[in-house]
Amino acid sequence: MSNELTTNVQDLMLQRDYLGIKRILEKSHPSDIAKVLADLLPDAAGFVFRLLPKDLAIDVFDFMDVDGKQMLLHSLSSDMVATILNEMSQDDRTELFEELPAKVVKKYLSLLSEKERQVANMLLGYPEDSAGRLMTTAFVDLKEHQTVDEALAHVRATAPDKETIYHLYVISKDRKLLGGLSLRELILAPGSKLIRDIMNPEIKKVSTDTDQEDVARIFEDYDLIVLPVVDSEGRLVGIITHDDVLDIVREEDTEDIHLMGGLGAPEETYFSLSIAEDVKRRGGWLALLILLESFSGNILKTYSASLEAAIALSFFIPMLIDTGGNAGTQSSTLITRGLATGEIDKNHSRTILLREMITGVILGVILGAFAYVRAYFMQGDPMIGFVVGISLFVVLLVSNLVGALLPLLAMKLKCDPAVMAGPFLTTIVDVVGLMVYFEVARVIMGLG
Amino acid sequence: MSNELTTNVQDLMLQRDYLGIKRILEKSHPSDIAKVLADLLPDAAGFVFRLLPKDLAIDVFDFMDVDGKQMLLHSLSSDMVATILNEMSQDDRTELFEELPAKVVKKYLSLLSEKERQVANMLLGYPEDSAGRLMTTAFVDLKEHQTVDEALAHVRATAPDKETIYHLYVISKDRKLLGGLSLRELILAPGSKLIRDIMNPEIKKVSTDTDQEDVARIFEDYDLIVLPVVDSEGRLVGIITHDDVLDIVREEDTEDIHLMGGLGAPEETYFSLSIAEDVKRRGGWLALLILLESFSGNILKTYSASLEAAIALSFFIPMLIDTGGNAGTQSSTLITRGLATGEIDKNHSRTILLREMITGVILGVILGAFAYVRAYFMQGDPMIGFVVGISLFVVLLVSNLVGALLPLLAMKLKCDPAVMAGPFLTTIVDVVGLMVYFEVARVIMGLG
Numbered sequence: 001m002s003n004e005l006t007t008n009v010q011d012l013m014l015q016r017d018y019l020g021i022k023r024i025l026e027k028s029h030p031s032d033i034a035k036v037l038a039d040l041l042p043d044a045a046g047f048v049f050r051l052l053p054k055d056l057a058i059d060v061f062d063f064m065d066v067d068g069k070q071m072l073l074h075s076l077s078s079d080m081v082a083t084i085l086n087e088m089s090q091d092d093r094t095e096l097f098e099e100l101p102a103k104v105v106k107k108y109l110s111l112l113s114e115k116e117r118q119v120a121n122m123l124l125g126y127p128e129d130s131a132g133r134l135m136t137t138a139f140v141d142l143k144e145h146q147t148v149d150e151a152l153a154h155v156r157a158t159a160p161d162k163e164t165i166y167h168l169y170v171i172s173k174d175r176k177l178l179g180g181l182s183l184r185e186l187i188l189a190p191g192s193k194l195i196r197d198i199m200n201p202e203i204k205k206v207s208t209d210t211d212q213e214d215v216a217r218i219f220e221d222y223d224l225i226v227l228p229v230v231d232s233e234g235r236l237v238g239i240i241t242h243d244d245v246l247d248i249v250r251e252e253d254t255e256d257i258h259l260m261g262g263l264g265a266p267e268e269t270y271f272s273l274s275i276a277e278d279v280k281r282r283g284g285w286l287a288l289l290i291l292l293e294s295f296s297g298n299i300l301k302t303y304s305a306s307l308e309a310a311i312a313l314s315f316f317i318p319m320l321i322d323t324g325g326n327a328g329t330q331s332s333t334l335i336t337r338g339l340a341t342g343e344i345d346k347n348h349s350r351t352i353l354l355r356e357m358i359t360g361v362i363l364g365v366i367l368g369a370f371a372y373v374r375a376y377f378m379q380g381d382p383m384i385g386f387v388v389g390i391s392l393f394v395v396l397l398v399s400n401l402v403g404a405l406l407p408l409l410a411m412k413l414k415c416d417p418a419v420m421a422g423p424f425l426t427t428i429v430d431v432v433g434l435m436v437y438f439e440v441a442r443v444i445m446g447l448g
Numbered sequence: 449m450s451n452e453l454t455t456n457v458q459d460l461m462l463q464r465d466y467l468g469i470k471r472i473l474e475k476s477h478p479s480d481i482a483k484v485l486a487d488l489l490p491d492a493a494g495f496v497f498r499l500l501p502k503d504l505a506i507d508v509f510d511f512m513d514v515d516g517k518q519m520l521l522h523s524l525s526s527d528m529v530a531t532i533l534n535e536m537s538q539d540d541r542t543e544l545f546e547e548l549p550a551k552v553v554k555k556y557l558s559l560l561s562e563k564e565r566q567v568a569n570m571l572l573g574y575p576e577d578s579a580g581r582l583m584t585t586a587f588v589d590l591k592e593h594q595t596v597d598e599a600l601a602h603v604r605a606t607a608p609d610k611e612t613i614y615h616l617y618v619i620s621k622d623r624k625l626l627g628g629l630s631l632r633e634l635i636l637a638p639g640s641k642l643i644r645d646i647m648n649p650e651i652k653k654v655s656t657d658t659d660q661e662d663v664a665r666i667f668e669d670y671d672l673i674v675l676p677v678v679d680s681e682g683r684l685v686g687i688i689t690h691d692d693v694l695d696i697v698r699e700e701d702t703e704d705i706h707l708m709g710g711l712g713a714p715e716e717t718y719f720s721l722s723i724a725e726d727v728k729r730r731g732g733w734l735a736l737l738i739l740l741e742s743f744s745g746n747i748l749k750t751y752s753a754s755l756e757a758a759i760a761l762s763f764f765i766p767m768l769i770d771t772g773g774n775a776g777t778q779s780s781t782l783i784t785r786g787l788a789t790g791e792i793d794k795n796h797s798r799t800i801l802l803r804e805m806i807t808g809v810i811l812g813v814i815l816g817a818f819a820y821v822r823a824y825f826m827q828g829d830p831m832i833g834f835v836v837g838i839s840l841f842v843v844l845l846v847s848n849l850v851g852a853l854l855p856l857l858a859m860k861l862k863c864d865p866a867v868m869a870g871p872f873l874t875t876i877v878d879v880v881g882l883m884v885y886f887e888v889a890r891v892i893m894g895l896g
Contacts, residue, residue, distance in 0.1 A: 027650060031670045063671075156635055165632050166614045183631065184613055187604055202475060220698070222479045223511075223691035225673060242690055243671040246697060250668070253701040254785055257708070261781025262774050271791065275803065279810045282778050286815055286844075289774055290822065293767035297826060300763040307759055314755055314762050315748045318878050319741035321766055322773070326710050326737055326871065330730050333709025337702055343719065355723065362727045367734055374738065378745060396734075423774065430766050 034063035046075030132208035135238030331403030360400030364393035482511035494523030580656035583686030779851030808848030812841035
């Protein structure tokens with residue numbers, strides 16, 4: 001869809017048919033136009049953008065990603081930049097300003113109208129990843145003593161400038177949030193009724209410093225389209241709309257997935273990272289792992305006499321440590337995901353550890369027996385089979401428990417549980433696994 | 449919030465103050481009541497549910513998860529079951545029926561009104577994970593020759609039974625979708641205008657068999673609240689609402705995370721799986737890994753003469769294979785996530801492989817040098833250092849490429865890329881890593 005549109009626009013550019021470009025873009029969805037601009041070279045994107053009528057241009061701008069927005073602003077006249085910055089969504093503007101260098105933000109702030117500048121400064125004043133950063137002040141507010149007809153007239157009059165008109169909020173004289181109602185309820189109510197009598201006084205709200213993950217969870221739990229935000233005095237200061245929530249969920253899930261995959265600095269998409277940055281964030285974790293693996297190297301060194309006496313022991317080392325690592329990853333994945341979706345909280349710690357212990361014992365018995373058989377067939381030596389089987393049992397039990405403990409511990413220490421699924425887990429499982437392996441071998445085979 | 453409510457309800461139950469329960473629940477949000485019911489024992493939940501007024505009861509039911517719904521239905525009279533099944537959201541009903549045994553579905557279908565039974569059967573006829581399964585038929589449709597005033601009267605008259613009234617769809621006499629408009633546009637238009645003249649003919653739509661992942665992506669790309677669904681003839685058959693989309697995104701992300709974590713059967717939450725099921729799905733993957741690791745065991749066996757001649761070689765095996773596994777996991781995580789969010793598609797294959805090769809070479813040189821130094825310090829033997837460093841270089845290059853290739857291959861084979869990040873990656877990296885290691889050792893140290 002947008003690929004086709006890009007090709008059409010490029011063809012028309014070559015033919016210098018600028019009116020043609022204008023005509024097909026005016027019929028397109030702002031989101032598709034934003035994708036076309038992202039596919040074009042910066043100069044061409046700026047040129048095409050200037051062909052758009054003002055209102056469409058602003059809609060298109062809102063749909064671009066932050067990198068695209070930055071690039072586009074560079075290629076526009078400062079008049080055009082001022083128009084866009086004044087009329088774009090306030091929440092998108094906050095997101096854009098977050099990414100820009102302080103000097104550029106200062107320049108852009110000076111292009112805003114007095115009123116918008118105050119709003120922008122207020123929104124930037126809230127902590128990162130907080131509800132305050134996500135909100136817009138373009139909501140419809142009603143008074144409690146208005147009639148339904150008066151309220152409807154107010155909605156009609158102010159609708160064009162508002163982010164949404166489907167949820168309306170009732171405030172007192174000192175701007176305290178008293179309640180809310182949907183446009184549906186307003187339309188269905190008799191015209192002479194008072195807002196006070198039809199509003200719902202118990203509505204969900206968050207405060208400006210509520211974390212964005214909690215915001216997303218409230219949207220999910222209550223199937224909301226809009227969520228009002230109040231300050232510490234209970235005054236209505238903004239609303240958060242549903243479209244921001246999907247972005248938060250995607251962003252948080254990507255962050256978790258990257259952390260679990262052993263990628264240090266999260267939140268970046270694949271192509272937005274340069275190779276140098278990519279090497280840096282991957283290399284750091286890998287180097288840490290190489291250092292931590294000194295422990296397992298030293299254990300093997302300690303037991304080198306045993307190894308020399310029974311070289312066949314070495315054949316099972318990869319299987320043993322990889323299986324332990326995989327089982328630990330399974331547990332930590334389950335727990336980390338459960339914590340992220342809110343299914344698991346700190347009250348469940350004991351239940352989880354018990355459950356992982358039981359699972360570990362069962363898996364250990366079954367797979368330990370399986371490994372015994374495999375080792376026996378491979379080496380024809382029941383002693384080696386016993387050593388491998390018993391060690392695998394212990395390794396599975398330990399790795400299951402460690403895999404569950406690490407994310408729970410991370411949560412207690414208030415760091416992201418997803419971090420723990422990486423090198424630490426591998427190292428702990430390797431060290432414990434190898435020690436158990438050689439100690440069992442020492443006892444059963446009478447080595448070293 | 450809901451914990452507190454649960455405690456209050458339990459206290460009132462003990463005091464047999466059923467009127468008190470009724471009173472506090474009537475003031476609570478249906479989502480919070482649903483959480484209270486989930487926390488209570490089945491019998492108590494059924495009892496409390498019966499205290500609720502009918503409309504609230506239906507709202508609460510919609511907010512419960514599928515397991516909770518099943519349990520609750522068991523404890524209600526068939527009159528009450530019939531009421532709920534007839535009045536609950538159609539999309540939630542489809543989801544519920546998907547999970548129930550065929551016999552129960554048949555019984556429940558017989559409790560539906562003629563009209564609702566037809567709808568339910570139609571919705572269940574669409575493929576799993578398709579748009580048809582997610583939709584509801586409770587939309588507002590307008591005719592093109594209606595005036596704005598007539599349309600508004602129609603909206604008011606039908607609003608109470610509709611899932612949403614904020615997006616309205618215009619259909620022809622044979623029910624073909626002609627266009628759409630928002631309630632906002634309708635309210636702001638002059639009363640005598642024709643719908644035909646204010647509707648937007650270019651609206652986003654999907655067909656009944658569109659995959660739910662694509663549905664979610666369209667919602668994200670276009671910031672939608674509602675998406676209309678048409679059949680193969682272009683007739684409007686239903687709408688999908690925003691609240692389903694968050695669930696899809698969470699579900700798809702959980703599925704990916706579980707698959708990447710080496711957990712076979714995805715989509716289940718932590719506590720919804722019994723320990724036996726849990727053991728089965730984890731054990732299968734782990735057993736597969738143990739079998740596949742026969743390859744690495746055999747390689748070690750092949751080179752046992754080299755190992756006996758230089759036992760120190762074994763000290764670095766865990767570091768080598770773990771680092772390879774981690775680097776491969778990093779690549780495959782990045783690529784798999786990029787595929788899931790739509791950032792990467794099949795046109796990028798060549799770019800990605802080139803990029804991973806470059807990253808692999810850079811990481812290989814830096815970390816290979818690092819490993820050389822570490823091995824030299826540990827063993828005081830520059831030869832061992834060379835063998836470890838050179839092998840690590842090759843391992844990092846190979847694991848980066850394999851980590852990128854496997855998800856791309858999975859996409860080509862039309863299976864889920866996330867599956868590939870598990871045991872296969874580990875095994876390939878182990879086998880290649882060990883072979884390279886001992887071959888390099890043979891050449892440099894003149895072994896075997």
